[in-house]
Amino acid sequence: MNALKLLDTQGRVTPEDSRTHIRIPFELNTSCSRLNFRFEYAPKVLEDREQAVKLLQDSYEIYILPEQREQANARAERHLPLKNLITLSLDDAQGYRGACHRHDPLQELFVSQHEASPGLMAGEVAAGSWNVTLSLHCIVTDICDYRLQIWTPEEADA
Incomplete structure (x- = not known):
């Protein structure tokens, strides 16, 4: 099966963005077995x-x-x-699906019906509106670039 890319977005933040949030909405057109997330930011250290x-x-x-x-x-x-800190939270159409408040500048995460990365909640991966929220706790470098990728295994026709 090939992966179905849902989102690949990048951005740049500065110290003025500290203590703010970036909401990144995405649509899941059909229910699926699993959502994968890859979130990274750099630099980590001032x-x-x-x-x-x-x-x-x-x-x-x-x-x-x-x-x-x-x-x-x-x-x-x-x-x-001193280190930059950006964390990720996830919501589906029904509400909160968890938060990954880690210090890691690279995180590979997932949610599925029966399993999920620590901090995220397993459960139905239903069609609808989803949101990733990036919480910019502290940006200490002049600039900090981030990238968020979201994909799912392509579902085979039954």
Whole structure:
């Protein structure tokens, strides 16, 4: 059987996109036995140490009490390297089908009637409107590119 590609989309995000979501709708025209997902993003790590320390110090100004900032700055190294974090959630026409809140910059996932990747729920893979939501928890590099591919085994005529 050949694979039937449902979606292949790419995008680019920046630090200004942190703490936002990207909803990616797709249609499943007929029920099928399995949906496959491949999600990847890069770069994962902010390599510029000076820039990373500056980001940490800026965040301390917002999130750390003034009397604790000096101690936080002294321990900033323990939080390096800083990393981008984008996670994936899935909904079908009936609602929530799970979330894969992993740190992996490459994830190969699936859902089927009786099995699913950890974080996703097995169940009928029914025709209808589906959505993938990318949660951009933190983007620390100047740019971060992502790609989402969705496919299913082609169903043979009975």
